[in-house]
Amino acid sequence: MDEMWKGAALELRHLRCLVAIVDTGSFTDAGIELGISQAAVSRNLLALERILGVRLLHRTSRTITPTTAGVQALARARPLLAGAEELFIEASSGHNRLHIGHAWSAFGRHTTEFQRRWHQSHPETELRLIRHNSSTGGLAEGLCDLAVIRAPLDLKPWSHAVVGHESRYVALASDDPWARRRSIHMGEIPGRALAIDRRTGTTTLDLWPEDERPAVEYTHDIDDWLAAIATGRCIGITPQATAVQYRRDGIIYRPLRGTEPVPVHFIWRRHDPHPATHAAVALAIDLYHDNRQRPGSLDQ
8 A cells, every 4th residue: 555655746847857857967057957946856856755755866066977776767758758748749739630540551543542642632731641550440459540441341330431442463483373363253262271360351251152251360460461472371361452552572463353442431430520531531532533544454
């Protein structure tokens, strides 16, 4: 109980004073930097030493150096203060930043254009794209304001909108016999071993009748998936965005025929959505619509 009380008595101002004294080299300069009196700096340091039960600084008439315990305290204090400052900036900036999460790909071929147009149209709101290997692209984990989702997901807990559709592609090792072909048909896939990411991938065995399903090797993330394909032991099926954003030596992509395109969703929290949510949705829809007017090829 006494240890809990000591922890509760520790305040950020105590740590700020310790760091300022060491960084400036004097109590007087520490007070100037922090905007408080020299006496207040001394009181805060003494309070910190009482709370921790150790002496933190060696003081002479000319020098101030941390003790062994002081060095340890400084190592802990600096990241704590940095974290507190970051928390304050995040809270005070509020909606001045828009975090968009995604599992594998953001907007595929539209990613750069999305960022460019956003900066031009909404310079007051900083855009950050965050890759997070979860089914909600980091939204459920509180890491983003809205997320780009392609994998099958129960959308009932979220507000959501379809912003576009992407064709499916087959990922192959560059020396695979199919690499010489211009496209692959869905009905041919069961004859091959297929790499599937169960958590964030868009491919499920439900795409085939139960008695016609391919052999499967399950992977953990995009890098694991690409590595399995590069060895030649597996192939993969993926939306166009992956084929655009993950071009790797030893891997090629070919269009997959005989299957429906993958819907691309934006999802966000039902309560307290970011004010820029609908602007982001509208921009994504515009970009995907433009792509329908000007289709491109990924053949290599």
